[in-house]
Amino acid sequence: MKLLSRKASCNSHGQDSSYFAGWEEYEKNPYDDVKNPKGIIQMGLAENQLSFDLLESWLAKNPDAAGFKRNGESIFRELALFQDYHGLPAFKNALGEFMAEIRGNKVSFDSNKLVLTAGATSANETLIFCLANPGEAFLLPTPYYPGFDRDLKWRTEVEIVPIQCTSSNGFRITKSALEEAYQQAQNRNLKVKGVLVTNPSNPLGISLSRHELNLLLSFIAAKGIHLISDEIYSGTVFNSPGFVSIMEVLMNKKYVNSPVWDRVHIVYSLSKDLGLPGFRVGAIYSNDKMVVDAATKMSSFGLVSSQTQYLLSAMLSDKKFTKNYVTENHKRLKQRHAMLIRGLKNAGIPCLESNAGLFCWVDMRHLLSSKTFEAEMELWKKIVYQVGLNISPGSSCHCVEPGWFRMCFANMSEQTLDLAMQRIKSFVNSISYSNNLSPNQQHSNKSSRRKSFSKWVFGLSFHDRESER
Amino acid sequence: MELLSKIATNDGHGENSSYFDGWKAYDSDPFHPTKNIHGVIQMGLAENQLCFDLIQEWVENNPKASICTPQGSNDFKDISNYQDYHGLPEFRNSVARFMEKVRGNKVKFNPDRIVMSGGATGAHETLAFCLADPGEAFLVPTPYYPGYDRDLRWRTSIQLLPVVCESSNEFKLTREALEDAYEKAQEANIKVKGLILNNPSNPLGTVLDRDTLRDAMSFISEKDIHLICDEIYSATVFNEPDFISIAEIAEEGAVCKNRDLIHIVYSLSKDLGFPGFRVGIIYSYNDAVVNCARKMSSFGLVSTQTQHLIASMLSDDTFVEKFLDESAKRLAERQGLFSRGLAKVGIESLKGNAGLFCWMDLRRLLKEPTFEAEMELWHLIISEVKLNISPGASFHCLEPGWFRVCFANMDDETLRIALKRIHKFVIQEKGLDQPTTRKQCKRSKLELSLSFRRLDEFMMTPRTLSSPHSMTSPLVRART
Numbered sequence: 001m002k003l004l005s006r007k008a009s010c011n012s013h014g015q016d017s018s019y020f021a022g023w024e025e026y027e028k029n030p031y032d033d034v035k036n037p038k039g040i041i042q043m044g045l046a047e048n049q050l051s052f053d054l055l056e057s058w059l060a061k062n063p064d065a066a067g068f069k070r071n072g073e074s075i076f077r078e079l080a081l082f083q084d085y086h087g088l089p090a091f092k093n094a095l096g097e098f099m100a101e102i103r104g105n106k107v108s109f110d111s112n113k114l115v116l117t118a119g120a121t122s123a124n125e126t127l128i129f130c131l132a133n134p135g136e137a138f139l140l141p142t143p144y145y146p147g148f149d150r151d152l153k154w155r156t157e158v159e160i161v162p163i164q165c166t167s168s169n170g171f172r173i174t175k176s177a178l179e180e181a182y183q184q185a186q187n188r189n190l191k192v193k194g195v196l197v198t199n200p201s202n203p204l205g206i207s208l209s210r211h212e213l214n215l216l217l218s219f220i221a222a223k224g225i226h227l228i229s230d231e232i233y234s235g236t237v238f239n240s241p242g243f244v245s246i247m248e249v250l251m252n253k254k255y256v257n258s259p260v261w262d263r264v265h266i267v268y269s270l271s272k273d274l275g276l277p278g279f280r281v282g283a284i285y286s287n288d289k290m291v292v293d294a295a296t297k298m299s300s301f302g303l304v305s306s307q308t309q310y311l312l313s314a315m316l317s318d319k320k321f322t323k324n325y326v327t328e329n330h331k332r333l334k335q336r337h338a339m340l341i342r343g344l345k346n347a348g349i350p351c352l353e354s355n356a357g358l359f360c361w362v363d364m365r366h367l368l369s370s371k372t373f374e375a376e377m378e379l380w381k382k383i384v385y386q387v388g389l390n391i392s393p394g395s396s397c398h399c400v401e402p403g404w405f406r407m408c409f410a411n412m413s414e415q416t417l418d419l420a421m422q423r424i425k426s427f428v429n430s431i432s433y434s435n436n437l438s439p440n441q442q443h444s445n446k447s448s449r450r451k452s453f454s455k456w457v458f459g460l461s462f463h464d465r466e467s468e469r
Numbered sequence: 470m471e472l473l474s475k476i477a478t479n480d481g482h483g484e485n486s487s488y489f490d491g492w493k494a495y496d497s498d499p500f501h502p503t504k505n506i507h508g509v510i511q512m513g514l515a516e517n518q519l520c521f522d523l524i525q526e527w528v529e530n531n532p533k534a535s536i537c538t539p540q541g542s543n544d545f546k547d548i549s550n551y552q553d554y555h556g557l558p559e560f561r562n563s564v565a566r567f568m569e570k571v572r573g574n575k576v577k578f579n580p581d582r583i584v585m586s587g588g589a590t591g592a593h594e595t596l597a598f599c600l601a602d603p604g605e606a607f608l609v610p611t612p613y614y615p616g617y618d619r620d621l622r623w624r625t626s627i628q629l630l631p632v633v634c635e636s637s638n639e640f641k642l643t644r645e646a647l648e649d650a651y652e653k654a655q656e657a658n659i660k661v662k663g664l665i666l667n668n669p670s671n672p673l674g675t676v677l678d679r680d681t682l683r684d685a686m687s688f689i690s691e692k693d694i695h696l697i698c699d700e701i702y703s704a705t706v707f708n709e710p711d712f713i714s715i716a717e718i719a720e721e722g723a724v725c726k727n728r729d730l731i732h733i734v735y736s737l738s739k740d741l742g743f744p745g746f747r748v749g750i751i752y753s754y755n756d757a758v759v760n761c762a763r764k765m766s767s768f769g770l771v772s773t774q775t776q777h778l779i780a781s782m783l784s785d786d787t788f789v790e791k792f793l794d795e796s797a798k799r800l801a802e803r804q805g806l807f808s809r810g811l812a813k814v815g816i817e818s819l820k821g822n823a824g825l826f827c828w829m830d831l832r833r834l835l836k837e838p839t840f841e842a843e844m845e846l847w848h849l850i851i852s853e854v855k856l857n858i859s860p861g862a863s864f865h866c867l868e869p870g871w872f873r874v875c876f877a878n879m880d881d882e883t884l885r886i887a888l889k890r891i892h893k894f895v896i897q898e899k900g901l902d903q904p905t906t907r908k909q910c911k912r913s914k915l916e917l918s919l920s921f922r923r924l925d926e927f928m929m930t931p932r933t934l935s936s937p938h939s940m941t942s943p944l945v946r947a948r949t
Binding site: 003004005006007008009013047049052055056059060063066067068074076077079080081082083118119121122125129130131132133134150151155193226263271275276277278279280290291294297298300301302303304305306307308311 | 473476482484518525529532536542545546548549550587590594600602624693738742745746747757758765767768771
């Protein structure tokens with residue numbers, strides 16, 4: 001008899017994807033500026049490590065919050081016993097207000113409609129369990145976060161049908177792409193239950209335009225289906241145009257009393273905006289009472305630790321702190337993003353113009369030996385193993401065009417980013433030298449050209465530094 | 470088109486079960502020693518509140534464990550950033566060592582086999598996802614924790630089939646009952662993938678003896694099915710006989726032929742009294758299950774803030790030893806106080822040596838040996854005696870009249886008040902019921918078997934969780 005379940009024996013957990021293979025390589029040989037300067041630099045992890053000092057200084061000034069105390073009195077017992085899946089009211093209120101603040105207070109969130117979950121991973125899975133039956137489908141614009149293959153499909157047995165977005169229009173969602181995806185699902189005999197978008201987008205780093213949001217609402221209205229808006233990166237919009245949440249557009253008169261009102265659900269988390277992925281704080285927000293009820297019950301499978309809820313309720317209720325944090329965080333992200341763009345430009349590598357996220361969507365199509373995914377894989381392997389950068393290939397994000405890569409910029413120090421840029425520049429130069437593609441990209445240091453492909457990159461870290469940008 | 474999924478709209482969450490009616494009564498009128506002395510006393514919540522003073526003291530003396538205090542804040546960045554589903558190594562190590570201590574160091578646990586989950590709730594669901602496909606089944610001895618119906622079945626679509634345990638032999642699990650349940654499944658064309666044991670047992674408050682464990686082990690080996698042992702109450706054993714973990718039996722080569730079939734569920738919610746911290750653990754001897762469960766743990770990881778606290782606390786050997794000793798002592802005292810109090814008015818309970826509750830025998834107080842009578846008695850106890858206790862039916866007990874009463878989630882004074890109320894009630898009932906009880910006994914045996922048959926149907930269609938109001942079926946009404 002087959003010992004384990006189908007779910008345990010199949011590949012739907014998605015971890016055979018290249019997205020994770022790169023991580024494994026990094027784990028085997030991780031860069032460290034002192035202990036392993038030749039190691040692989042992790043640029044495949046969308047983490048926000050830029051503003052920890054702000055959190056640390058808040059904690060230093062507010063020791064009670066983490067010390068299980070309220071006004072100097074221990075509340076350890078109450079917290080240890082608190083397992084109500086409705087969540088700590090103070091925390092939900094503070095979280096709702098924080099979410100509103102990120103949206104410029106153009107929308108407000110009712111904490112009764114908020115469900116706490118163990119990270120956005122759990123929020124997304126829970127919503128799918130609530131909205132779709134096994135074998136049914138959700139439409140997702142490509143490219144999308146590789147983790148969705150696991151989160152949305154694995155245990156739920158729901159299918160993802162892609163909404164193909166292309167570079168021809170900056171990967172924006174179009175009406176025809178939506179219709180085509182819906183049709184595709186019909187052809188495959190899959191009942192579509194909704195659309196899921198990430199706004200701002202991972203991996204694109206762009207916030208959805210009002211036009212796209214309206215398009216989405218009209219589409220789901222016409223088809224009678226749901227819309228999940230994963231707004232996990234909402235607090236990372238560092239440039240104009242500002243962030244427009246689906247909730248803002250929903251407040252428009254024509255949607256307020258329509259059936260669509262109940263069919264739009266938001267997913268949020270503190271993993272990206274506050275940089276606290278370890279604390280597992282996710283949330284679902286929905287206007288549909290039945291969804292809130294069902295999701296609340298399901299949250300039993302992944303509640304947020306009361307210890308963490310309490311700490312964060314104190315932190316997020318400190319409005320002075322949150323206001324300052326949001327502003328400062330934007331500033332630092334903007335700076336870091338600019339640094340990556342400059343570095344890539346210097347290497348002749350363009351990026352999709354972006355205003356959000358912790359990464360750039362990088363265009364390396366011109367470096368492919370052919371316009372194929374095989375060539376993309378070939379290039380990717382070179383970048384991981386030889387250049388020593390773990391970046392994420394577009395194919396792992398289900399991009400339909402080969403040659404695009406996601407590179408993260410907020411999970412390392414400036415020095416490390418600088419080094420990464422040097423490595424990529426040298427790599428590009430050596431290719432252009434050997435392929436004679438761009439004579440303009442001549443390397444000023446002749447000696448490095450003589451080094452063999454596998455040896456040159458390691459010498460670069462100390463001896464062959466480029467002139468600083 | 471149905472807007473929501475079947476799972477979102479069915480009753481699989483189990484919250485329409487009678488188990489929760491008492492909670493609702495409590496919520497609307499909760500007892501308070503000064504503000505609401507006549508309110509409902511919560512005796513339906515299996516929580517361990519007896520040793521918080523010890524823990525609080527430890528927390529105050531070890532501020533570094535709360536990473537965000539000045540002493541511990543150096544660790545803040547690394548910990549809050551760490552989202553690896555393997556879990557902090559110090560967390561896994563300390564949990565493994567703790568589990569070993571609880572088992573008297575008679576077994577060893579490999580920290581690499583420790584997988585996190587969202588409480589034991591998450592652990593059970595994850596194991597079900599790993600081991601069974603929709604429509605397949607696990608066997609579970611009755612009476613059992615009502616939450617299993619949701620945890621193991623709701624989103625997984627697997628079935629739970631009862632292994633009947635009876636009061637005639639103190640609800641012990643017999644090989645016969647196991648074989649019977651398995652056969653019934655075969656006849657109904659349901660594929661059985663495993664057996665769930667809860668040891669110590671909720672609601673019985675007893676531990677499984679070595680023979681029973683060996684029997685269970687040989688049964689699952691023979692049928693080539695999994696064995697999930699929920700040991701969530703392992704450190705609440707306060708009297709003899711000693712707790713014997715399945716881990717011990719797993720090391721007996723003669724009995725355990727295939728360790729790939731053995732999995733343990735654990736949590737800190739009962740032993741330490743930390744349900745709010747959501748620390749669930751899966752320990753599997755099967756590499757593929759460890760790998761799969763670990764990937765699934767992404768859906769319910771333990772907050773690293775909590776992992777860090779727990780790691781610090783459980784690595785403090787002196788504290789852990791003192792805690793385990795003191796906790797067992799206080800539980801023994803509390804249980805003793807309660808069962809003696811019950812005995813004073815002639816109420817027996819199953820002789821238990823573990824857990825946070827008593828399995829109370831109120832069969833004598835039933836108007837008739839039916840589940841309707843049990844419901845009636847229960848509603849009476851909630852509304853007039855003002856105690857929220859849990860009726861045996863909600864635990865799928867096949868014999869009416871048994872109730873689970875929790876004793877570790879309140880202080881001594883509240884427990885005394887509860888006992889006083891029980892005394893008063895029993896004395897009243899004794900006076901009122903005696904003539905009626907005799908009359909009821911004369912009723913036909915047919916009615917008895919009708920009630921049991923109905924329950925049988927209820928048991929074999931696990932998806933329909935009936936509320937007390939649906940207990941009256943046409944079969945019963947026909948008799949009047």
